Amino acid sequence: MKYAIMFIFDEKKDNYQVSVPDLPGCGITTKTIDLGLEEITESIKSHLAILAEYGEKVPNANSLELHRKSYMQENPYTFSQAFWAIVSIDITPYLGKSHKINVTLPELLISQIDEKVSKSGEYKTRSGFIASACFAELAK
Structure with missing residues (x-):
């Protein structure tokens, strides 16, 4: 943040x-x-x-x-x-404590997320990227 x-x-x-x-x-x-x-x-x-x-x-x-x-x-x-x-x-x-969940996403979306994570120092993992996106959406 x-x-x-x-x-x-x-x-x-x-x-x-x-x-x-x-x-x-x-x-x-x-x-x-x-x-x-x-x-x-x-x-x-x-x-x-x-x-x-x-x-x-x-x-x-x-x-x-x-x-x-x-x-x-x-x-x-x-x-x-x-x-x-x-x-x-x-x-x-x-x-709080992290919990593993099962999420189903389209393959192209996963590829785009992975590309963004690999090129950005802001996100360390796919999960971190998804969590940041969720947090931003919840803040609206």
Whole structure:
């Protein structure tokens, strides 16, 4: 899943406040952008692990554009100081135990899925691709 993240530079403290609008309470303070990207990725994973531990659903990621427009309306003064990035997180480990199921699909569709998986670093397996497609459809 691709989560939008927001950086706001605090000149007085000489650091960045980094937050994830789709995950309330998930945020960090960091000195550099590069370090911030690494730290927020780990913070997101920790946040999702805690949600999974309590049996909570993984929150859907809204589009970056939606977040930008919303933030601009709610915080016009700090909007000019904010910049955005996207962090891609494999949410599979936070969805619970995996179960094997039998699925029947047309041969051509399976071939297209396998080709997409082999050419993409985003999907590691056919099952991962199908799970991502299902998750996207359920999020609608």
